[in-house]
Amino acid sequence: MLAAIRHKVLSGTRLTEADALALFRSDDLFAIGRLASHVAEKQNGRHACFIVNRHINPTNICVNRCKFCAFSRSKGEEGAFELTLEEILAKLADASKAKPRITEVHIVGGLHPEWPFEHYLDMISAVRKNHPSLAIKAFTAVEIDYMAKISGLGIEDILRELKKSGLDFMPGGGAEIFAEGIRNRLCPEKISGDRWIEVMEAAHRTGIKTNATMLYGHQEGIEDRVEHLLRLRELQDRTGGFQAFIPLAYHPKNTEIGGFYSSGIDDLKTIAVSRLVLDNFPHIKAYWIMLGEKVSQTALLFGADDVDGTIIEEKITHMAGAMTGEGMTRDDLVHLIRKAGKIPVERDAFYNHLKVYDY
Ligand code: V47
Ligand code: SF4
DSSP: OHHHHHHHHHHTOOOOOHHHHHHHOOOOOOHHHHHHHHHHHHTTTEEHHHHHHHHSBBBBBOOOTTTTTOOBOOTSSSTTTOOHHHHHHHEEEEHHHHHSSSEEEOOOOOOOOOOHHHHHHHHHHHHHOOOOTTHHHHHHHHHHHHHHHOOOOOOHHHHHHHHHHTOOOOOTTTTTOHHHHHHHOOOTTTHHHHHHHHHHHHHHHHHEEEEEEESSSSSSSSSHHHHHHHHHHHHHHHOOOEEEEEHHHHEOOOOOOOOOOOOOOHHHHHHHHHHHHHHOOOOOOOOOHHHOHHHHHHTTTTOOOEEEEESSSSOOOOOOOOOOOOOOOOOHHHHHTTTTEEEEEOOTTTTOOEOOOOO
C-alpha cells in the first residue's frame, strides 16, 4: 500500500481519503517521513523558516469554556484576566524596543461577555497607530463569528472593518476537529466546523490570508483527522487563501477532559501525513511551543518547513501543561534549524525571506 502511495506522490497524483487513512494506520514512520520530506523540499527547498514575533492574549474570559481549554475562565473567576489597551501597547512597546525587533504580533483571546465590537477595532487601530510596520495577525474564525453575533453585522462587514483598522491576516485557531460528534462533546458552545470554514472562506474572499489548524491527540479517531484535512484541502482548492497548516498537539493538564499528551511518534506522523495530504498548502508549521523544541526540530525532517517564532509569552498551552519555555531567542531558533541540517530563514508574516542564514 505504501509503495502505491509513494508512486502517487512522486508522480504528483493527489492522495485520496483511503490513502490518508492508510498513512495514519501505517507503522512505517520513516518511509512516510522520507516521502513527506521529499515533498517539503520540492516546495521549499532546504529552507526552514522562523519569525521574530510576540503573542498577546487580551483576555482569557470566555463564554465558550471548551472542555479541552485550560486557559479560559468565566468573568470573576480566579485567574481571569483582561488587559487594557494600554497594557497591550506596553507589552508591544517592550517587544519593539528589544533586539531583534518583532515583525509580527499574534493576538487571540477568549470571547468576552461584555466587550463590544468597537473594542476590537480600537485594539487593532491602537496597535497599528503605534506600530505602523508591524504585521498584525489577529482573531480566530471563532472570535470573528462572535463579533458578528454581538454587533449584528455580517461576517464580511466585520472583516472589512478590522482590515480597515489594520488587521493583516488571521491565525488558524478554533478549527479544533470538524467532525460533528466529537466537536459537540469537546466544545458544545463553539461554532461548528461548517461555520469555521464559512468564516475562513469569507476572509479569503475579503483578501485576508489565514492559517489553519487541527487539534489532535484528545478523543478523535484517525477518520476524524482525515475528514478534517480533506475539508481544508477542499477549501484551499477554492480560495488559495491558506498560508500554513499547523497541527496542534493536545495538552491535557488542568482541562475538563484530561487524558494524555500526544506521543512524539504521533506528532511526527501527523506532520508528515499533513504534508502529504495538503498538497495545496504552501507551508506546514511544527509549532515548537506545543511539540517541544526537539520534536519540532525533528519534524523538519518529516515534512515541516516552519517552527513558528520567538513568541515571548504563551499562555494557552502553558496553562494546559506545556513543558517548553515560553519564548526562544532568534539565535536559539537559528541553531535549532541549522542542527536539523536545514537552512535557517527569518521570514516575515507573509513568508517573504528577511534573512537567509549560513548552515
Ligand atoms: O484555538 C486550546 C488550541 C489554539 C489547548 O495560526 C489547545 O500561526 C493544545 O491556534 N492543548 C490556539 N491546544 C493556538 C493557535 C495557534 C498557535 C500558533 C500559531 C498559530 C497560527 C495558531 O490552541 C486554540 C485551540 O485550538 N488549544 N487548548 C490544549 N489544551
Ligand atoms: Fe474560549 Fe478558545 Fe478556550 Fe474555547 S479554546 S474556551 S473558545 S478561549
